[in-house]
């Protein structure tokens with residue numbers, strides 16, 4: 001890169017919160033949607049009139065957005081660029097943007113303290129908890145919406161293919177560890193009318209899972225709820241599962257904690273049971289946009305969630321699995337959703 005271009009790119013980083021807030025503001029005021037509908041573009045005056053905002057307000061926003069290549073200017077009309085198109089229409093981008101604004105934006109201000117103290121120092125911006133998991137189900141409505149849409153975006157689309165893989169093992173009893181709002185428990189009990197699912201999670205989440213599952217008569221008798229803090233050294237996972245399912249769960253913990261959780265499972269595990277770990281691993285991504293999103297998500301864990309976890313590579317996860325005395329017998333790369341990998345993990349024979 002030529003020095004002048006590098007200097008320009010450096011300014012984009014130095015002012016990146018300005019660009020982010022501009023796009024967020026234009027989206028939430030409906031300006032981005034308006035520009036999407038009007039393919040021939042709109043002048044500043046037209047946007048101001050349609051949105052009932054001052055011309056000054058529209059001008060500062062569109063000038064920043066154009067400088068950031070989100071908008072293009074032809075004569076006096078602004079239109080969406082391709083980047084602008086993705087910012088208004090791409091699901092992953094929209095979910096990431098709302099998660100950044102509602103959950104992470106203020107907290108990221110405390111990134112340095114979080115790194116120095118090994119604690120999620122930004123979390124105090126949204127609630128008085130030690131980790132975000134203690135507050136998930138009781139977050140203010142808009143924050144809850146953004147967190148769950150982000151979380152579900154990165155797991156829901158994978159469930160169809162995951163069900164086929166897990167049920168090719170014909171489990172009678174699944175333990176869903178970190179079962180959250182019960183989405184997997186619902187999907188798997190609806191997939192197989194005989195399977196039982198035990199959800200293990202923190203109390204606040206179990207309440208939501210229970211409410212969701214109790215509303216579905218044909219499955220409610222086959223799901224049970226087990227309050228567990230998996231970080232508590234005295235907590236146990238009882239025997240009985242054919243399959244242990246952990247989806248987007250182990251990334252909530254440090255490498256040492258993951259090993260301790262695997263050892264907790266191992267203690268009472270049947271020798272022929274299988275652990276399935278579903279994650280979006282950094283090194284398994286085919287698209288740079290997905291890899292970038294995951295790497296950024298690690299900083300949410302640092303500053304907001306718990307201060308010590310991250311999005312892992314599959315190489316790192318397989319290393320921890322081995323360290324805990326297990327074998328990764330198969331690695332399923334999901335084809336339909338393209339982001340997820342399921343590690344099939346067993347006790348060595």
Ligand SMILES: C[S@@+](CC[C@H](N)C(=O)[O-])C[C@H]1O[C@@H](n2cnc3c(N)ncnc32)[C@H](O)[C@@H]1O
Nearest residue numbers: 133155178180201202205228229230231247248
């Ligand atoms: C990112 S969510 C994943 C949810 C779900 N499995 C999915 O695929 O969407 C992580 C879940 O782990 C739970 N969790 C976090 N820390 C925990 C702990 N120490 N003990 C038990 N569950 C915990 C959270 O409450 C949350 O439901």
